[in-house]
Amino acid sequence: MSNTIYMTNMASYLPENVIYNDNLAKIVDTSDEWISSRTGIKQRHICGEDQDSSDLAVMAAKKLVDCGMDPENIDAIVVATTTSNRMPSAACRVQYEIGAKNAFAFDISAACSGFIYGTYVAKSFMSSSGSVKNVLLISSEAMSQFVDWSDRSTCVLFGDGSSAVLFQKSNVCGDNQGCTRLEVIDTMIKSMSDKNMYEAILIDCKKRNNHVLSSDGFGLEKQGDDIEIVLADGDVCTISSNNTFGSRNVLSNEFIVMNGNYVFKNAVDTMSKAINDILSANGLTINDVDWIVPHQANKRIIDAMCKFFDFNINKFVCTVDIHANTSAASIPLAIGHAIDNKFFKKGEVVVTVAFGAGFTYGASIMKVV
Numbered sequence: 001m002s003n004t005i006y007m008t009n010m011a012s013y014l015p016e017n018v019i020y021n022d023n024l025a026k027i028v029d030t031s032d033e034w035i036s037s038r039t040g041i042k043q044r045h046i047c048g049e050d051q052d053s054s055d056l057a058v059m060a061a062k063k064l065v066d067c068g069m070d071p072e073n074i075d076a077i078v079v080a081t082t083t084s085n086r087m088p089s090a091a092c093r094v095q096y097e098i099g100a101k102n103a104f105a106f107d108i109s110a111a112c113s114g115f116i117y118g119t120y121v122a123k124s125f126m127s128s129s130g131s132v133k134n135v136l137l138i139s140s141e142a143m144s145q146f147v148d149w150s151d152r153s154t155c156v157l158f159g160d161g162s163s164a165v166l167f168q169k170s171n172v173c174g175d176n177q178g179c180t181r182l183e184v185i186d187t188m189i190k191s192m193s194d195k196n197m198y199e200a201i202l203i204d205c206k207k208r209n210n211h212v213l214s215s216d217g218f219g220l221e222k223q224g225d226d227i228e229i230v231l232a233d234g235d236v237c238t239i240s241s242n243n244t245f246g247s248r249n250v251l252s253n254e255f256i257v258m259n260g261n262y263v264f265k266n267a268v269d270t271m272s273k274a275i276n277d278i279l280s281a282n283g284l285t286i287n288d289v290d291w292i293v294p295h296q297a298n299k300r301i302i303d304a305m306c307k308f309f310d311f312n313i314n315k316f317v318c319t320v321d322i323h324a325n326t327s328a329a330s331i332p333l334a335i336g337h338a339i340d341n342k343f344f345k346k347g348e349v350v351v352t353v354a355f356g357a358g359f360t361y362g363a364s365i366m367k368v369v
Helices: 032-039 053-066 090-098 111-128 195-200 260-281 299-309 327-340
Strands: 005-013 017-020 043-046 076-080 104-108 134-142 160-168 182-191 201-205 220-223 226-230 236-239 254-258 291-294 349-356 360-368
Touching (some): 005 053, 005 111, 032 299, 043 160, 053 090, 076 090, 076 111, 111 327, 111 349, 111 360, 260 349
Parallel strands (some): 076 134
Antiparallel strands (some): 134 160, 201 254, 226 236, 349 360
16 A cells, blocks of 8 residues: 655635734834844734634635535545634534535644644555545634734734645646645654643633734724724724624633743754754755745744754745744645745655644655656
C-alpha cells in the first residue's frame, strides 16, 4: 500500500469585516506604527455578528466542493480549531452542510499547530487504511470572539479565517501545467508542557472590560460606553458595554491571555528545532529547502528564524500583515496565498512549521509536483 498522499485542492474563506490598525488606535492606546513595528500586522479579518468558527469552516468547505469535488467521495472530515463553541463538532456540521454522507468527522484542538496536527492525522489514516482515500482538513478559527478588545497586548494580534484542504492518495492533477499540488513527504508533531508552558497562552476567565470591537474597517466611532461601527453600506452597528454584538453575546467571560516574551523565545527555539529535526530525519538540510511557511504569529518571530538559519527572508511565506494570527488557519491561508501568487515552482521543497498553546509544535516537508 502506497504511503504517498497529495494536497490536491484548497479553498479559503476570510470574513468580510476588516479591522485596520488605525481602527484599534481609537479604542486602545496604540498606533499603526506601534503595531506594525512590533508585529508586522496591518489588518485582520473578523467574524460578523452571526458567524462563529463552524460557519467559517462551512464556507471554506463549500468553496472547495464547488471546485469539483463530489462530497460523497470524501472519506473523512477533520476540523482543526481551538475556538469552536459547538456540540456536536464543527466537523459534523460541515459534513451535513456539504452532504458528505459517507465520511466520518471529528474535530482536533492543537491551537496554532492545528493544521500540521491535522496533516499528520490525514496522512496516518490514508497510510494505514485502504478505505480512506480522500480526507478534507479544515482549519478554522474565530479568535476575535476570545479577545479582550481593551488589552492592547493581545487584541492587536489575532484575526479570523478558515482554509479547507483536500488530501488524496492520487495526484489527480497529473501533468496539468496549470495546477500546483503538494506531495506530503513527512510530518512530525510533538508537545511539551510544564506549568510555565501550559500557562503561557490560555483562553481563561478574566474580568470583562467595557470595550468589544467588530468592524469592517470602513469606520469606527466610540460613543459613551458603546462602540458604533459604520459599515460599507452605511449601516451602523452598535456594540454595547455589556459586550453584546446585535443579539449575540460575543464573548462570555473567557479571553486570551499570554506571556508574550516567554512565548516569543520558545516559539523561535522550538520551531527552529522542529525544522532541523524533520530535515535530519529525511536526510536533508536547510540548503535543500526552497520555501518555509511558518505559523503567522508575529513578523519578529519569522525574522528571528530567518537569522537563525541564515535563510533568504524572501523565501519565507509571510501573510501576517494581512491576516494577523489566525491560529490553526494561518499556515494553510499562507499556502493558499503562495499558490495564488505563483510562488511555488514544480520540484521545490516546502517546509511548514508551527508552535501553539500547550505547547504543541510540529513541522512537515512537502514537494511541489
